[in-house]
Amino acid sequence: MTDSAVIEIRDLVKTFGSFRALDGLDLSVAPGEVHGFLGPNGAGKSTTIRVLLGLLRKDSGDVRLLGGDPWADAATLHRRLAYVPGDVSLWPNLSGGETLDLLIRMRGADPRTSRRDEMVERFALDPTKRGRAYSKGNRQKVALVAAFATDPDLFILDEPTSGLDPLMERVFNDCVAEQTARGATVLLSSHILSEVERLADRVTIIREGRVVETGTLASLRHLQRTRLVAGLSGAVPDLSGRSGVHDVAVDGAQLTCTVDADALPGVLADLTAAGITSLTSSPPSLEELFLDAYRDRAGAGR
Amino acid sequence: MSTTAGWRLLLGLALRRDRVLTGVWIAVLVMMSVASAAATPSLYAAQADRVHAAEALNASPAIVALYGPVLDVTSEGELAMTKMTVLYAVFVAVLFVVVVRRHTRVEEESGRTELVGGTAVGRNAPLAAVAVETVLLALALGVLTALGNTASGLPLAGSVAFGGLWAGTGLVAAGIAAVTAQISASARTCAGFAAGAIGVLFVLRAAGDTGPEWLSWLSPLGWNTQVGAYAATRWWLLAAYPVLALALGAVAVALRARRDLGSGLVAARPGPASGSPRLADAFTLALRTSGTTLVLWMAAAGVMGVVFGMIAPGIGDLLDSQTAQSIIDELGGELVAAILSIVAVVLTYFAATVVAHTSRDETDGRAELVLATGTSRSAWFGATLLVALAGTALLLVMTGLGLWIGYVAADGPGIGNLLVAALAWVPAAWVVGALAVLSLAWGTRWTVLAWVWPAAFMVLALMGDLLELPTWVIDLSPYTHVPAVPSEPWSWGSATTLSAVAAVLLLVAWWRFRERDIH
Numbered sequence A: 001m002t003d004s005a006v007i008e009i010r011d012l013v014k015t016f017g018s019f020r021a022l023d024g025l026d027l028s029v030a031p032g033e034v035h036g037f038l039g040p041n042g043a044g045k046s047t048t049i050r051v052l053l054g055l056l057r058k059d060s061g062d063v064r065l066l067g068g069d070p071w072a073d074a075a076t077l078h079r080r081l082a083y084v085p086g087d088v089s090l091w092p093n094l095s096g097g098e099t100l101d102l103l104i105r106m107r108g109a110d111p112r113t114s115r116r117d118e119m120v121e122r123f124a125l126d127p128t129k130r131g132r133a134y135s136k137g138n139r140q141k142v143a144l145v146a147a148f149a150t151d152p153d154l155f156i157l158d159e160p161t162s163g164l165d166p167l168m169e170r171v172f173n174d175c176v177a178e179q180t181a182r183g184a185t186v187l188l189s190s191h192i193l194s195e196v197e198r199l200a201d202r203v204t205i206i207r208e209g210r211v212v213e214t215g216t217l218a219s220l221r222h223l224q225r226t227r228l229v230a231g232l233s234g235a236v237p238d239l240s241g242r243s244g245v246h247d248v249a250v251d252g253a254q255l256t257c258t259v260d261a262d263a264l265p266g267v268l269a270d271l272t273a274a275g276i277t278s279l280t281s282s283p284p285s286l287e288e289l290f291l292d293a294y295r296d297r298a299g300a301g302r
Numbered sequence B: 001m002s003t004t005a006g007w008r009l010l011l012g013l014a015l016r017r018d019r020v021l022t023g024v025w026i027a028v029l030v031m032m033s034v035a036s037a038a039a040t041p042s043l044y045a046a047q048a049d050r051v052h053a054a055e056a057l058n059a060s061p062a063i064v065a066l067y068g069p070v071l072d073v074t075s076e077g078e079l080a081m082t083k084m085t086v087l088y089a090v091f092v093a094v095l096f097v098v099v100v101r102r103h104t105r106v107e108e109e110s111g112r113t114e115l116v117g118g119t120a121v122g123r124n125a126p127l128a129a130v131a132v133e134t135v136l137l138a139l140a141l142g143v144l145t146a147l148g149n150t151a152s153g154l155p156l157a158g159s160v161a162f163g164g165l166w167a168g169t170g171l172v173a174a175g176i177a178a179v180t181a182q183i184s185a186s187a188r189t190c191a192g193f194a195a196g197a198i199g200v201l202f203v204l205r206a207a208g209d210t211g212p213e214w215l216s217w218l219s220p221l222g223w224n225t226q227v228g229a230y231a232a233t234r235w236w237l238l239a240a241y242p243v244l245a246l247a248l249g250a251v252a253v254a255l256r257a258r259r260d261l262g263s264g265l266v267a268a269r270p271g272p273a274s275g276s277p278r279l280a281d282a283f284t285l286a287l288r289t290s291g292t293t294l295v296l297w298m299a300a301a302g303v304m305g306v307v308f309g310m311i312a313p314g315i316g317d318l319l320d321s322q323t324a325q326s327i328i329d330e331l332g333g334e335l336v337a338a339i340l341s342i343v344a345v346v347l348t349y350f351a352a353t354v355v356a357h358t359s360r361d362e363t364d365g366r367a368e369l370v371l372a373t374g375t376s377r378s379a380w381f382g383a384t385l386l387v388a389l390a391g392t393a394l395l396l397v398m399t400g401l402g403l404w405i406g407y408v409a410a411d412g413p414g415i416g417n418l419l420v421a422a423l424a425w426v427p428a429a430w431v432v433g434a435l436a437v438l439s440l441a442w443g444t445r446w447t448v449l450a451w452v453w454p455a456a457f458m459v460l461a462l463m464g465d466l467l468e469l470p471t472w473v474i475d476l477s478p479y480t481h482v483p484a485v486p487s488e489p490w491s492w493g494s495a496t497t498l499s500a501v502a503a504v505l506l507l508v509a510w511w512r513f514r515e516r517d518i519h
Helices: A045-052 A074-078 A096-106 A116-122 A136-148 A166-181 A193-199 A217-223 A261-273 A286-301 B007-043 B047-059 B061-067 B076-080 B082-103 B105-110 B112-117 B125-151 B156-183 B187-210 B220-226 B235-257 B282-318 B325-364 B366-371 B377-409 B418-423 B426-442 B449-463 B492-515
Strands: A007-016 A019-029 A034-038 A060-065 A081-084 A154-158 A185-190 A202-207 A210-216 A225-232 A245-251 A254-260 A276-282
Touching: A007 A045, A019 A034, A019 A045, A019 A060, A019 A210, A034 A045, A034 A193, A045 A060, A045 A154, A045 A185, A074 A081, A074 B377, A081 A136, A096 A116, A096 A136, A096 B366, A116 A136, A116 A166, A136 A166, A166 A185, A166 A193, A185 A193, A202 A217, A210 A217, A225 A261, A254 A261, A261 A276, B007 B076, B007 B082, B007 B125, B007 B156, B007 B449, B047 B061, B047 B076, B061 B082, B061 B187, B061 B282, B061 B325, B076 B082, B076 B156, B082 B105, B082 B125, B082 B156, B082 B187, B082 B220, B105 B112, B105 B187, B112 B125, B125 B156, B125 B235, B156 B187, B156 B220, B156 B235, B187 B220, B187 B282, B220 B235, B282 B325, B282 B377, B325 B366, B325 B377, B325 B418, B325 B426, B325 B449, B366 B377, B377 B418, B377 B426, B377 B492, B426 B449, B426 B492
Parallel strands: A034 A185, A034 A202, A081 A154, A154 A185
Antiparallel strands: A007 A019, A007 A060, A202 A210, A225 A254, A225 A276, A245 A254
C-alpha cells in the first residue's frame, strides 16, 4: 500500500438497515495497474464502486480516490475518471450520439476533439438510434465509447462487458490495453473471469463485504489445483480415497480428476505406472480460484 | 396461438399490482360521493332551501361551466351530486387512464411486455387483460357508489343510475387510454394524449352547458349530466358508455395490429448522430427530456384558457338585459377564479411529472451515469426543481394569456388583468411542487407522494366544508390561501408567505438530497 495509490480503501463499512453490505473492506489500487475486483453476486462489488463514486455514503472506514475524498470532492474527482456500469440505462428519447456527447461534455471534455468517432467505429455502434431502441449490448457500448473516447486517469468498470459479443469483448480488451499503456489505472469488477485473467495485474476477491484474497494472479495460484484428463492403457488406479485428489471420474480407460499442487508428483507417478496414452492438464482458471475462495470461506463459516 | 392467449395470467398479475392504487382511489371516490349525499340533508333541510340552492347554482354560469347544470331543481339527489356528476367523474376517468397506461405502454416501454411476449402470451393479451380489469373496476366502483349513495338516503333507482354513469365514464376513459397508448412509443406522450382528450371532452361540455347545448351531447362527460340520475332518468343513455368504450377498444386493437412492439404508429425517425453543444449539463438535459411534455402542456393550457376566456363574458347574456356592467364583470371574474382554482391544481401535476421523471432516472441508473461525471448532486437536483417549478409557473402564465386573449376576443368588458389572476396561483403551485421535490429528495420510494399532494389538497379544498373539517385542517392546503383574483384583489401577503414556505421546503429538500444515498 503506497501513499500514491489511486484507490485506497481501509476498513470500509456500509450498511443498509440491518444488512452489512460492506463489512470492513480493504482495497488498494496502484497507479497504472489493472486491478481485478471479483466476487459472487451480492458480494458488495457495486456497493464499493458506488461508495468510490460518492453515490453512497460510507458508515465508517477511510476511502481515498485519486488523492481526494470521493464524497466531498465528487464532481471534481469525476472529471478525472470514467465509469461504466454493468447495466446501462439510457434516456429513451435521446439518440446514442446525443447521449455520448452529453456524457463526454459532462466530464469536461469536448467530443469533437476526443476519440469519440474512432470509438464509435471500433465498437460498431449506430449513434442515430434512440435510447429505447438499443439492445442491452448496444447500451453497454454507448457507455464504453463515452469512457474510452477520452483519456481519464482512472477507469471504473463494473462488469463492463455484460451483453457484448466476443468480437466486441476483444475490442474492449484492446481499449483497456491501450489505456494502460498510456498509464491509466483500471478497476475492473467482473465475474466474467477469463476477462479479468487476461487483463488484470492484481486481483482482489471479496465475499459478503470482506476481502477473501488479494494479490497478483501468480501469488493466488498456490490455492489452486490442476485438472488432469488421462487416457490409460493399463488398469485404472483407484485415486478416489487419496488426500489432495478431488472430483475423480472414470470413463472406460479415461480418468479425470483435479489435484492439489503437493499431491501432483504422486498422482503422476501412479498414472505413469498405469501407462499413459494421453494426458491433458489445464492451468487453474480464475473461475476455479474464485470457487475455491468461495468454498473455503463457506466451510470456515460453518 | 390466439392473440389473446395468456390474458388470465396477466389479469391476475395486474390485479395484484394494482390492489393498493385502485383500492385507495375507488375508496376515496366512493367516500366523496357518500359524504356529499349524506351532507346535503343537513345543509338544506327544507325542500324550499334545496330548490333555492339549486336555482342559485344554475344561475351561476361559473358553477355550471365547472359542474354542469342541475337538471331537476326539486331533486335532492341532483343537488347532492352536483360536484360528483362531472368534475369528480374526471377523477374517475384519470384512474382508468392510469390503470390502462400502466399495463400497456408503460410495460412496453420498460421492456417487460417483451419478456412476457416471449412466453405463451398473445399480442393482444395485455389489452384484453386490462379491458377485463377495467370492466371489473368499473363494476366495483359503480356498485359501491350506488350502495353508498342509497345507504346515505338517496333513492335506489337514482343511485344505480349514478353508479352506472361513473362506471361508464371509467370505461370510456379506459377506451381513450387504450387508443392513445398505441400512438407514441413514449408512455409519457401517451399519457399526455389521454389527458388532452379528457380535457377536450371537459371543455366541450363546459361550452355546451353554458352555450349551445348540442356540444354537451358530443362529450361523454356531458352525458353524465344528461343521464339525470336523480331527475327524469334517461336510462338508455347509460348504454352509450359501453358502446363507445367498445368502439374505442376496437380502434385500439386495430391500431395495435398496425404497429410493432415497442414502437408508436409513426416509425421512429433516426436521431442525430451527435449531440448539440448546448446539451452539456443537467439543466439542458432536463429541458431536453421534459421539453416536449412542457410544450404539449403549454399548448393545452393556452387553448383551455382561450376557451374559458371566451365563455366568461358570454354569461352576461343569460342575465336580464338590465343587469349592471359591474355584475357581469363580477360573474366573469367568478368564473375565471373558479376555473383557475381547478386548473392550478391540474397544472401542478406538471411538476409531479418532472419529479417522477428524475426519480425514474435514479431508479433506472441514469442518475448514476450523470453523477459519475463532473455533474454535482446540486446541479442535478437544481435542474429538476428549476424545470418543475419554472415550468409550472410558465403554464399558469400561458393559462392567463389564453384567458386574456379569449376574453378580449369575445369582447369581454374589462375585468382587470387575467394574467395576474393566473399568476396569483403560482406561489401555491410552487409550495405543492416543492413538496413533490422534497418527496424525491427524501428517497425515490417516496416520489409517489408527488402525485398525491395536489389531489389531496384539492380534495381538502373542495370537500373540507362538506366534511365539516376544522378550519386549520382545510388551511393546510396551500391552494386555500390564494385570493380569488380577479373577484378579490391580489395579495402580496399570501404570495410572499407561500413563496417563503416553498423556499424553505426546497432548502430542506436540497440538504437531504446532498446527504442521502443514490441507488
